[in-house]
Amino acid sequence: MQLRYYLIRRLLLMIPVLIGLSIITFVISHLVPGDPIRLAAGPQARLEEIEALAREFGMDKPLHVQYLNFMKGLFRGDLGRSMLDHRLVRTDLVRYFPATLELVLVSMTFAVIIGIPVAVASAVYRDRWPDQLSRIFALSSISMPRFWLAIMLQLILAQYLRLLPVSGRFDPRTPFPCHRTGLLLLDALLALDLKSFGLALKHIALPAFCQSLTALALITRFLRADVLETLHKDFVMMARASGIPEQIILFKYVLKNALIATVSMLGFLFGFSLGGSLLIETVFDWPGVGLYAMKSAMALDFQPIMGITLFIGFLFTLVNLLTDAMYGVLDPRIRYG
Amino acid sequence: MDPREFDRVCKLLDEFKAGRISRRQFLRLAIGGSTTVLTAILAACRPARPEPMVAPTPTAVLKPAATPKPAIEPQLLIYSGGQDIPTIDPSDRTDYSIGASTRAMYDTLFWEEGFPPELKPMLCLDYEVSDDAKEWVFHLTDKAIFRDGSPLTAEAVEYSFRRTLRFRKPRSNALLPIMTEESVKAVDDYTVKMTLTDPYPPLPRVLTQPIMDPKVVKDHEKAGDEGAEWLIEHEAGSGPFVIKRWEPGTLYEFEAVPDYWGGWPGKGHLSGFIWRIIRESSGRRIALLAGEVDIVDTIAVDDISLVEEASGYHIEEHPGFLTGYIKMNNQREPTSDVNFRKFVAYAFDYEGLVTYLGGHGPLLTGCLPDGVPYHDPNVQPIYRHDLEKAREYLNKTQWKDGGIELDYVYVTGLEFEEQIGLILLEQLAKFNIKVNLVAKVWPDMVAMSTKPETGADMMMVFTGYDVITDRWFEDQWYSGVWDRPEGGGYPSASFFKDQEVDALIMKVKVTVDEAERARMFKELQRMIMEKLPEVPLYVMPNILGFNDRVKGYKYRGLIAVDFWPLWIEE
Numbered sequence: 001m002q003l004r005y006y007l008i009r010r011l012l013l014m015i016p017v018l019i020g021l022s023i024i025t026f027v028i029s030h031l032v033p034g035d036p037i038r039l040a041a042g043p044q045a046r047l048e049e050i051e052a053l054a055r056e057f058g059m060d061k062p063l064h065v066q067y068l069n070f071m072k073g074l075f076r077g078d079l080g081r082s083m084l085d086h087r088l089v090r091t092d093l094v095r096y097f098p099a100t101l102e103l104v105l106v107s108m109t110f111a112v113i114i115g116i117p118v119a120v121a122s123a124v125y126r127d128r129w130p131d132q133l134s135r136i137f138a139l140s141s142i143s144m145p146r147f148w149l150a151i152m153l154q155l156i157l158a159q160y161l162r163l164l165p166v167s168g169r170f171d172p173r174t175p176f177p178c179h180r181t182g183l184l185l186l187d188a189l190l191a192l193d194l195k196s197f198g199l200a201l202k203h204i205a206l207p208a209f210c211q212s213l214t215a216l217a218l219i220t221r222f223l224r225a226d227v228l229e230t231l232h233k234d235f236v237m238m239a240r241a242s243g244i245p246e247q248i249i250l251f252k253y254v255l256k257n258a259l260i261a262t263v264s265m266l267g268f269l270f271g272f273s274l275g276g277s278l279l280i281e282t283v284f285d286w287p288g289v290g291l292y293a294m295k296s297a298m299a300l301d302f303q304p305i306m307g308i309t310l311f312i313g314f315l316f317t318l319v320n321l322l323t324d325a326m327y328g329v330l331d332p333r334i335r336y337g
Numbered sequence: 338m339d340p341r342e343f344d345r346v347c348k349l350l351d352e353f354k355a356g357r358i359s360r361r362q363f364l365r366l367a368i369g370g371s372t373t374v375l376t377a378i379l380a381a382c383r384p385a386r387p388e389p390m391v392a393p394t395p396t397a398v399l400k401p402a403a404t405p406k407p408a409i410e411p412q413l414l415i416y417s418g419g420q421d422i423p424t425i426d427p428s429d430r431t432d433y434s435i436g437a438s439t440r441a442m443y444d445t446l447f448w449e450e451g452f453p454p455e456l457k458p459m460l461c462l463d464y465e466v467s468d469d470a471k472e473w474v475f476h477l478t479d480k481a482i483f484r485d486g487s488p489l490t491a492e493a494v495e496y497s498f499r500r501t502l503r504f505r506k507p508r509s510n511a512l513l514p515i516m517t518e519e520s521v522k523a524v525d526d527y528t529v530k531m532t533l534t535d536p537y538p539p540l541p542r543v544l545t546q547p548i549m550d551p552k553v554v555k556d557h558e559k560a561g562d563e564g565a566e567w568l569i570e571h572e573a574g575s576g577p578f579v580i581k582r583w584e585p586g587t588l589y590e591f592e593a594v595p596d597y598w599g600g601w602p603g604k605g606h607l608s609g610f611i612w613r614i615i616r617e618s619s620g621r622r623i624a625l626l627a628g629e630v631d632i633v634d635t636i637a638v639d640d641i642s643l644v645e646e647a648s649g650y651h652i653e654e655h656p657g658f659l660t661g662y663i664k665m666n667n668q669r670e671p672t673s674d675v676n677f678r679k680f681v682a683y684a685f686d687y688e689g690l691v692t693y694l695g696g697h698g699p700l701l702t703g704c705l706p707d708g709v710p711y712h713d714p715n716v717q718p719i720y721r722h723d724l725e726k727a728r729e730y731l732n733k734t735q736w737k738d739g740g741i742e743l744d745y746v747y748v749t750g751l752e753f754e755e756q757i758g759l760i761l762l763e764q765l766a767k768f769n770i771k772v773n774l775v776a777k778v779w780p781d782m783v784a785m786s787t788k789p790e791t792g793a794d795m796m797m798v799f800t801g802y803d804v805i806t807d808r809w810f811e812d813q814w815y816s817g818v819w820d821r822p823e824g825g826g827y828p829s830a831s832f833f834k835d836q837e838v839d840a841l842i843m844k845v846k847v848t849v850d851e852a853e854r855a856r857m858f859k860e861l862q863r864m865i866m867e868k869l870p871e872v873p874l875y876v877m878p879n880i881l882g883f884n885d886r887v888k889g890y891k892y893r894g895l896i897a898v899d900f901w902p903l904w905i906e907e
Contacts, residue, residue, distance in 0.1 A: 034781040042507030049505045085423035092585070095585060154620065159627045166624040172415055172611045283620065
């Protein structure tokens with residue numbers, strides 16, 4: 001099957017997936033005990049005020065009508081309003097998502113740039129000190145509590161050494177010169193503003209490092225195993241026998257074959273991370289989707305909860321689709337079915 | 338003439354000469370505070386003022402306006418708060434972050450100073466009140482101006498109050514029981530009359546409504562929303578600061594209005610301030626000590642010593658108004674039995690709590706915190722850890738052998754609330770009573786607090802009503818706030834119902850005589866402690882960390898700060 005038809009089929013399949021997701025999220029968020037209307041109305045609210053607020057948000061109607069109204073709004077591109085601050089969910093998502101995207105992009109890039117060479121070195125020098133070192137690093141990255149590490153890094157690098165800022169996306173005293181994409185690093189580069197680029201980089205360094213640790217550890221361990229396995233395959237022996245230099249064998253033939261599983265995992269991790277990292281975004285006050293989701297969930301603010309879930313669900317399935325499509329590029333033997 | 342009186346008139350003369358008050362205000366203020374008789378005569382002679390009126394108790398003192406040109410170069414201050422500013426609509430809510438920002442951008446009729454907070458005139462220079470405390474007339478300054486230079490008149494005051502009353506959001510909670518939209522009326526350009534539905538002597542205390550420019554609000558009206566959508570992120574005020582940057586969830590920057598009509602009270606003033614959100618307490622402390630921010634609020638008790646030990650920083654710790662109670666369900670056994678409630682109160686280990694809090698959180702002496710007017714520090718009975726007395730009271734109940742289970746509900750993730758539950762668990766276990774610690778999210782607790790049937794056996798709740806004494810009683814212990822079709826809110830989660838207390842709460846609200854009010858509030862405190870609907874625990878202290886370069890801070894009971902009096906001096 002051609003790639004084009006495969007993509008169209010998968011895109012069409014996303015529709016029932018997202019409808020299913022919306023039903024599940026809607027039902028769960030309404031089954032959870034709590035009274036967001038009363039919370040928004042305040043403790044001294046009278047019956048008529050509570051009823052008026054419920055009417056305003058359509059929560060006086062039966063559940064299925066509420067759901068249908070939400071879906072009608074969704075097709076118009078309207079994700080509703082927050083009950084707590086009356087902001088448009090769509091506007092808030094547009095505001096918060098670039099921060100999460102930037103954090104995920106930087107952390108994944110960092111994980112890939114560091115993880116792949118470490119994994120290859122670890123496989124090539126199997127059971128020698130580079131391998132042992134990478135093993136210790138990977139295990140501690142996975143097992144170390146993320147919030148603890150984040151606070152320790154803040155203490156050392158921000159409070160004591162004053163090398164990096166404690167939190168936030170940019171220096172509060174300096175207004176960011178331009179907002180084109182919402183990705184501060186990219187915006188600074190587009191504006192050729194190196195000072196702002198440096199400031200944005202300093203701010204993202206710590207959260208991106210903490211965020212990247214899981215991906216880094218997984219890449220290191222998974223890719224090491226795949227490289228080791230590939231190194232023992234016949235075509236590698238054939239290449240060696242043909243006198244092809246070791247570096248070309250390693251990076252042109254072995255790595256390309258070993259990367260398939262890692263790419264699949266990276267796609268999953270990337271999609272998953274786009275939902276926002278609650279811990280990292282909270283500790284570093286990174287104004288992303290994770291922070292927005294937490295704020296909404298704590299207040300049982302239904303509309304943002306629905307909006308965030310569907311948005312992240314959409315992105316997740318999209319990233320998975322793109323990952324699947326990449327298999328064919330990495331391994332031409334793979335056919336789309 | 339009394340020398341203090343002479344000084345006061347001299348100061349007023351200086352104000353008049355400097356152009357900060359008008360001739361009309363000077364004359365009114367100079368004579369207004371002299372003697373009651375003279376004021377009464379003047380009031381009688383003034384044709385524009387309604388009758389019957391008497392001179393109010395507070396002396397009309399100008400807000401501490403001062404140096405027209407600051408000697409110190411204004412600088413930008415960075416404040417780090419744990420709370421976001423979700424909206425700045427002056428008719429919406431009163432979270433501490435919203436309060437701090439709206440106070441910076443809007444003017445109000447009165448201003449509070451010191452602790453316990455003392456009322457000072459701001460937009461309102463003086464006022465009169467009828468004998469029955471139902472009719473109030475407020476005289477406004479004619480100096481206040483909005484951003485476009487147009488005068489802030491009585492019409493703006495009328496509009497602002499009416500809008501809030503129409504919206505019926507939490508901001509109107511203190512106003513709705515005593516007034517309707519029609520209660521607020523502009524008599525002339527600088528006189529506002531409020532005719533209350535019920536007498537209410539402490540009215541000025543609840544007149545914290547920020548005054549909006551009606552023209553600006555109407556210009557941004559969309560589909561009849563009275564500017565509600567626009568005002569979430571924009572201002573229409575006359576205060577000392579305006580919005581410069583608005584980045585929701587991250588930071589909010591405000592810029593000073595250098596020629597603010599009210600002047601600046603300190604040696605200098607800020608060029609502006611940034612409200613930067615750092616949600617984690619440890620993050621705020623690190624940011625302060627790293628020199629990234631100048632003030633941080635809600636510092637964790639564990640972090641106090643770290644800030645105090647650092648050179649160039651200091652802590653301001655003061656008792657606040659946010660008060661913790663273990664609310665017990667008075668409508669369901671076993672906590673419906675007063676003897677059982679007293680048993681719990683005597684069984685609780687207060688010293689254990691104080692130790693856990695590291696001494697940062699004074700125990701309540703009575704049902705009200707210190708600083709609330711009419712608080713009686715000698716009220717009896719007072720409950721402290723006494724297992725013999727606990728046993729004595731438990732024996733008076735049908736559960737003297739224990740063998741029962743009680744739920745203690747607290748906000749999930751709040752460690753200090755969990756600790757209180759653990760103390761209960763440990764102490765009540767000595768009497769064969771099992772306490773189940775149930776962590777819930779706040780919206781769930783709010784829903785539970787609606788009716789006694791859904792209410793928890795015990796629930797940890799923090800409430801606070803500043804200096805409005807009657808609200809402390811009415812919102813928590815008046816049965817009318819929960820025994821109604823729509824149910825109640827979390828402050829009344831003990832579902833207390835007592836005819837005697839109900840009657841006295843309603844009576845004190847409409848009592849004008851000061852001595853009588855004091856007597857009634859004292860009696861109410863005694864009754865609450867005797868009937869003990871809940872266990873009063875402690876007052877949450879307000880702990881702020883400061884860089885020493887910040888000057889002009891004076892505590893007045895707020896979790897955050899007022900930015901207007903602050904300046905930075907290296």
